[in-house]
Amino acid sequence: MKRKLSLLLSLLMIFTMFTACSKQGAGTETSNSDVIKIGVFEPLTGENGGGGLQELDGIKYANKMYPEVLGKKIELVIVDNKSDKGEATTAVTRLIEKDKVVAIIGSYGSGVSIAAGDIIKNAKIPAMGASCTNPMVTQGNEYYFRACFLDPFQGRVMANYALQQGAKTAAVIMQNGDDYSVGLGNFFIDAFKELTNDPNCIVDVSEFQVNDTDFNAILTNIKAKNPDVIFAPSSATTAPLIIKQARALGIKSLIMGGDTWENPSVIEVAGADAEGIVLSTFFDENDPATEEAKKFVEGYKKELAGKEPIIPAVAALGYDAYLLVRDAIERAGSTNGEAIKDALKATKDFEGVTGIINFTEEGDADKNIAVIKTVKGGQFVYIDTVEVK
Amino acid sequence: MIDQRKKHNFKLYNIIIFIVFVAFITALDLKFLGDDYVRRVLSLAAIYTIVSVSMNLVNGFTGLFSLGQAGFMAVGAYTVAIFTVPLEKRAAIFYVVDQNPVLAQIHLPFVVALILGGLLSALIAILIGIPVLRLRSDYLAIATLGFSEIIRIILTNAKSITNGALGIKGIPEMPTMWVFFGVMILSVTLIVLLINSSYGRAFKAIREDEIAAEAMGINLFKHKVMSFAIGAFFAGIGGGLLASLLGTVDPKQFYFTMTYNFLLIIVLGGMGSISGTVIASFIVTIGLEVLRFFDEPLTLLGFNIPLFRAGFRMVIFSALLMILVLFFRNGLLGQKELSWDMITSWFNKKTLRRKEKGGAL
Numbered sequence: 213m214k215r216k217l218s219l220l221l222s223l224l225m226i227f228t229m230f231t232a233c234s235k236q237g238a239g240t241e242t243s244n245s246d247v248i249k250i251g252v253f254e255p256l257t258g259e260n261g262g263g264g265l266q267e268l269d270g271i272k273y274a275n276k277m278y279p280e281v282l283g284k285k286i287e288l289v290i291v292d293n294k295s296d297k298g299e300a301t302t303a304v305t306r307l308i309e310k311d312k313v314v315a316i317i318g319s320y321g322s323g324v325s326i327a328a329g330d331i332i333k334n335a336k337i338p339a340m341g342a343s344c345t346n347p348m349v350t351q352g353n354e355y356y357f358r359a360c361f362l363d364p365f366q367g368r369v370m371a372n373y374a375l376q377q378g379a380k381t382a383a384v385i386m387q388n389g390d391d392y393s394v395g396l397g398n399f400f401i402d403a404f405k406e407l408t409n410d411p412n413c414i415v416d417v418s419e420f421q422v423n424d425t426d427f428n429a430i431l432t433n434i435k436a437k438n439p440d441v442i443f444a445p446s447s448a449t450t451a452p453l454i455i456k457q458a459r460a461l462g463i464k465s466l467i468m469g470g471d472t473w474e475n476p477s478v479i480e481v482a483g484a485d486a487e488g489i490v491l492s493t494f495f496d497e498n499d500p501a502t503e504e505a506k507k508f509v510e511g512y513k514k515e516l517a518g519k520e521p522i523i524p525a526v527a528a529l530g531y532d533a534y535l536l537v538r539d540a541i542e543r544a545g546s547t548n549g550e551a552i553k554d555a556l557k558a559t560k561d562f563e564g565v566t567g568i569i570n571f572t573e574e575g576d577a578d579k580n581i582a583v584i585k586t587v588k589g590g591q592f593v594y595i596d597t598v599e600v601k
Numbered sequence: 602m603i604d605q606r607k608k609h610n611f612k613l614y615n616i617i618i619f620i621v622f623v624a625f626i627t628a629l630d631l632k633f634l635g636d637d638y639v640r641r642v643l644s645l646a647a648i649y650t651i652v653s654v655s656m657n658l659v660n661g662f663t664g665l666f667s668l669g670q671a672g673f674m675a676v677g678a679y680t681v682a683i684f685t686v687p688l689e690k691r692a693a694i695f696y697v698v699d700q701n702p703v704l705a706q707i708h709l710p711f712v713v714a715l716i717l718g719g720l721l722s723a724l725i726a727i728l729i730g731i732p733v734l735r736l737r738s739d740y741l742a743i744a745t746l747g748f749s750e751i752i753r754i755i756l757t758n759a760k761s762i763t764n765g766a767l768g769i770k771g772i773p774e775m776p777t778m779w780v781f782f783g784v785m786i787l788s789v790t791l792i793v794l795l796i797n798s799s800y801g802r803a804f805k806a807i808r809e810d811e812i813a814a815e816a817m818g819i820n821l822f823k824h825k826v827m828s829f830a831i832g833a834f835f836a837g838i839g840g841g842l843l844a845s846l847l848g849t850v851d852p853k854q855f856y857f858t859m860t861y862n863f864l865l866i867i868v869l870g871g872m873g874s875i876s877g878t879v880i881a882s883f884i885v886t887i888g889l890e891v892l893r894f895f896d897e898p899l900t901l902l903g904f905n906i907p908l909f910r911a912g913f914r915m916v917i918f919s920a921l922l923m924i925l926v927l928f929f930r931n932g933l934l935g936q937k938e939l940s941w942d943m944i945t946s947w948f949n950k951k952t953l954r955r956k957e958k959g960g961a962l
Contacts, residue, residue, distance in 0.1 A: 256912045292896055292912060297847050297854050302641050302890060309638035323851050326770050330848040335637075348770050351693060389757040389852060391766045398697050421754075 247287045248547055250537060251307035253318040253328065258295030263526055264320040267342050270530030271317055273515055278534075281541050289313055293324050300324035301331060308335045314547040315339065315537045320526065322346030322391055329353045338540070338553040342533040343526045346391050350575040355549075357556050357575040359533040359564070360494065361582065363392070367399030369492050369582040369598050370443060370468055375407050377466060379440035383416040385430060385454065387446050390422070396445040396470050415439045424450070427457050435463050445470040452481035459485040466490060476521045479590055486587045494525040494566040496583040496594050504535075505565045522592070525566075532564035611941040630778045640778055641846075646886035647781040648842045651788050653866040653878045655835030658792055660864075661872035661936075662801065663828040664808030665734070666742045668860050670836050672749030673722040675756060675855035677837030678844035680718030682769040683762065684709040685845070690771045697767065698760040711773065715841040722837030725752075726830040734825045746857055756852045768851025772844050781842055788835050793875055795831065804828050808873070869925060871932030876939035881932070892917055 252271055255264035268290065275288050289311045293300035300319065307313045308331070316332065316339040319325050325344040332339045333353050341349055341358035345366075350356045374382060382404055386397035401414050415437040418430040431454075434442060442465050444454050451473050458467060466488070473491040482489075497513075500506040508531060512523055539562060541547065544555035562569040567581045584596045628634040629643065652670060659667050688708050691700055699705075709717070733744045756763045763769070775781070795801050803824050806814040815821050844850045862885075870881030892914040925933075937943065 257915050261912075290896070291893065292914065294915075297849070298645055298843070299889070301847055302638070302645060305638040305641045306890070306893070309636040323768060323849075323853055326768065326849045326851075327847045329770070330774065331637075346767060347696065348694065348767065352690070352771070389754070389766045391768070391851070394766050395697070 246284050248281060248284045248541065249287050249289050249311055249313045250534075251304075251311060251313035251316040251318075252288050252290045253293050253300065253303050253307060253316060253324075254290070254320055255295035255324065256290075256292040260295040260321045263343075264295075266520075266524040267318075267320045267526040267530040270512075270524075270527030271342075271534050273512055273527070274531040274534035274538075277511065278538055281538050282545065282547075286538065293319055293328075295321060295324065297324055297327040300327050304328040304331050308332075308337055313337065314541065314549065315552055317342065317530070317533045317537060319344065322349055325349045325356070329356055332356060336549045336553070338537075338549055338556055340533045340537050340556070342529040346395060347574075347576075354557075354575065355553055357536070357571060357577075359536055359566070359569065359577050360529050361579045362576055363395040364399045364403075365579070366470060366492055366582060367396055367401075368403040369584070370470075370490075371400050371403035371407055372598065373490065373492075373584055373596075374404065374441045374443070374466070374468065377441070379466065380408065380410070381413055381415045381437075381439040382441045382443055383434045383437065383439040383465075384414060384418070385427070385434075385442065385444040385446070386417070386419050387450065388419040388421050390447075392470075392472070393445045393447075394419075397443065400443050400445075420450075425453055427454050428461065431458050431461050431463060434458075434465075435461055439465055441466045441468055443468045446472070448472050448475035448477055452478050452486065455482045455489060456485045471525055474522070474525060474585065474592060479587055479592070486590075488586060488588075490584060490586050490595070492582045492584050492598075494583070495528050496585065496597070497523050499583075499594050499597070500565075501567050501581060501583075501597065502563045502565070504563050508565045528565045532566050532569065535564060536562060536569065614941060626778060626782050642887060642890050644778055644781040644846055646883045647778075647785040648839050648846060649863070649866065649886055650785050650879050650882040651842070652836050652839035653863045653870070653882050654789055654792050654875055655832045655839065656863045657867045657870075657872065657875065657878045658796070658804075658835075659828055659832035661867055661874070661878075662796055662808060663804040663825060665825060665829065666738055667745040667829065667832070668742050668857065668864070669726075669729075669745035669749045669833075670863050671855045671857055671859040672745075672752035673726065673833040673836035674840030674843065674859070675749075675752050675850075675852070676722040676725060677715070677718035677840030678850045678855070679756060679763055679769075679840075680721055680837070681711070681714045681841035681844045682772050682850045684714040684717070685711050685773055686769060686771050687773070694767075694769055694771060695761075695764050698765070700764075701761045704762060711775075711845065715838060718841040719834045719837040722840075723830040723834040726833030727826060730826045730829040734822065734829060746860070749855070749857055749860065753852050753855050756855070763852070766852060768849060768854075770849040772848050772850070774848060775845050781846065784838060784842060788838065789875065789879065792831075792835070796875070800824065800827065805873075865922070867932075869922070869932055871934040871936060873936035874932070874934040874938055877932055877934030877937075880934075880939070888921075889914070889918060 252268065254268050255261055275286060279286055289307060291303040291307060293303045304316065307316055316337060320343055322344040325341050326348050329349060333355050336355060339356050341356065343360050344358060345360060345363050347362060350358055384397045384401055387393035404413055405411060416434050420427060420430060444467065446454065446469065451469055455467055468490045470491060471493045474493045479486045495501060495505060497509045500509055509523065536559065540552050540555040540559065544551040557571060559569065559571055567579045570578045572578045582598050583594065584598055585592050586595050629640055652674060656670050659665050683704060684707060691705055729748050733741065736744055757766055803819045806817060806819055807821060807824060811821060866881045866885050867878050869885065870877030895913045895917050
């Protein structure tokens with residue numbers, strides 16, 4: 213038994229070497245056949261598995277709705293990057309070398325996208341990130357684009373909103389070690405300082421650790437300084453704890469968060485304390501921004517069939533990412549990486565689910581709208597669609 | 602007479618295998634063979650080999666159950682990241698908090714940064730080792746695990762040095778695979794030489810029985826710290842190579858779960874077997890890629906088999922590991938090294954057994 217097993221294992225290894233080497237010639241034919249391959253690399257297992265799957269569902273749904281381009285069928289080649297950087301680089305190389313994809317979509321989580329960036333750049337295959345918000349993803353990489361708005365924009369939107377509500381001072385709570393939270397928090401601070409023209413308007417900046425559940429020390433400190441608003445970009449599991457504990461301490465300030473807060477579990481856990489919190493998000497299913505959005509909300513609700521109570525924003529972004537790539541291939545009229553990249557760059561007023569999309573010089577979505585929501589009667593309620601130029 | 606000729610033959614075989622290996626890697630490197638995908642997977646396997654062998658030196662040969670490998674790798678990786686990123690790119694990377702003005706002026710060649718990373722990791726290992734190595738077994742494991750978390754948290758918070766949670770990107774690429782394979786061959790050779798030296802024998806004596814080793818006149822503490830520091834040095838080198846292969850580092854990458862990858866490799870290959878560890882590193886890295894087959898949808902006779910979907914690969918991988926652990930308690934090679942004698946006896950036993958069976962009939 214032992215012998216057979218070890219023989220099997222060594223054979224497996226030798227076999228890999230050969231398959232890995234021999235397949236290289238096969239790829240060139242596919243570009244001429246009747247299928248166009250688009251690679252999708254997402255974390256389907258590991259730390260970010262949940263978010264990755266939501267995003268993938270959106271992409272798959274888009275593929276179902278728009279299965280063809282240039283008269284050919286689009287085939288999605290899905291690879292898992294295990295939320296791991298090493299794995300992400302091999303996954304992307306695989307897509308490029310073995311599957312000969314013409315473009316790549318992904319990934320949830322900025323770290324893996326940054327790791328894949330250089331490979332994408334060297335291979336000259338355009339890539340479209342859906343929800344990776346770290347500015348470094350597209351920085352200095354003309355082949356990487358993304359469909360979501362960036363932390364600077366979101367930070368500015370929230371600072372603007374706070375100002376409109378008459379806030380003069382703010383406190384910021386960030387999650388130490390989380391690039392999303394720290395990035396968004398810092399951009400809020402910059403924007404708020406600039407808008408109020410007051411360098412002392414940020415009365416307190418605190419950071420907490422991953423998996424912290426007790427925020428009393430931070431909140432007591434904040435209470436003493438009595439800010440008008442508290443901005444606490446954090447995950448959906450941490451948010452309700454912060455909200456609950458703040459209200460329990462008798463803090464009356466307006467509490468604001470980012471797009472991650474649009475999650476039913478925030479209301480479920482925080483209960484009545486969640487009333488009145490404000491958050492910004494990519495799109496609102498009750499007030500679709502575009503025609504495409506209306507169609508998407510209707511169709512996707514049916515597709516989800518109650519699996520999730522609200523449409524996750526990352527699914528909408530995944531959908532948009534796919535449409536953007538498909539649209540670029542259509543306009544490029546070819547599957548050449550360079551041509552698709554140029555077509556993506558030339559994208560003009562593309563009507564996506566999450567708003568009208570253009571690209572900046574860096575390849576970031578230059579969106580003009582963000583949706584602001586609050587919680588009222590145990591529901592997320594739409595307040596305003598903010599346009600920032 | 603016969604034995605000697607045999608031995609001579611084996612030596613020849615070894616040389617032939619080595620030449621074939623070098624030719625294979627060179628062919629890959631010069632792009633005669635394979636593609637970037639194969640090159641990348643093999644480079645990753647080479648890096649994993651360096652780290653796993655270094656971990657085996659501490660865990661398998663000295664018998665110290667240390668789980669700090671991710672921390673030491675992080676030190677090496679960050680040293681390479683901080684010093685090798687081109688100066689003009691740095692302002693764009695450190696956009697939230699400016700880089701420390703002193704560090705912002707320093708640019709080191711890759712080799713210098715790599716060795717510096719290794720030395721830094723070894724230095725930290727000595728400082729940590731002095732208090733921590735007084736502990737044994739589980740306690741040592743917990744203390745080293747905690748240490749690796751401390752490193753990660755320091756990296757997250759020292760924003761002006763490491764750019765905090767945002768990480769660093771733009772680490773220059775290596776022009777050839779030989780950087781990874783060269784360092785791998787060099788470090789494995791060095792570790793093998795160390796293990797076969799008097800120090801190595803002392804390490805093994807400590808592993809077998811500390812009290813007996815001490816009675817033999819081995820300075821326990823000195824040898825433990827030495828093994829720990831050398832292990833950390835090579836882990837730091839491995840981390841630095843990983844940083845240059847990936848082109849980017851961030852603290853999240855070095856969660857304690859990363860250590861488990863290497864623990865898996867050394868347990869699989871055999872605690873206390875260098876050749877086993879090398880084989881296991883390649884099997885695990887390449888195996889994970891081969892299993893991607895299970896992630897793709899499979900249509901058989903017009904049926905779409907529902908099990909075959911993204912994520913299924915990891916289920917298969919776990920099942921394979923379980924089988925391995927059940928049937929190979931001591932890993933693939935246990936404490937033995939792969940040798941020609943082993944291979945020939947393996948085949949001989951098989952034919953022998955077949956003959957016996959035949960005889961019975």
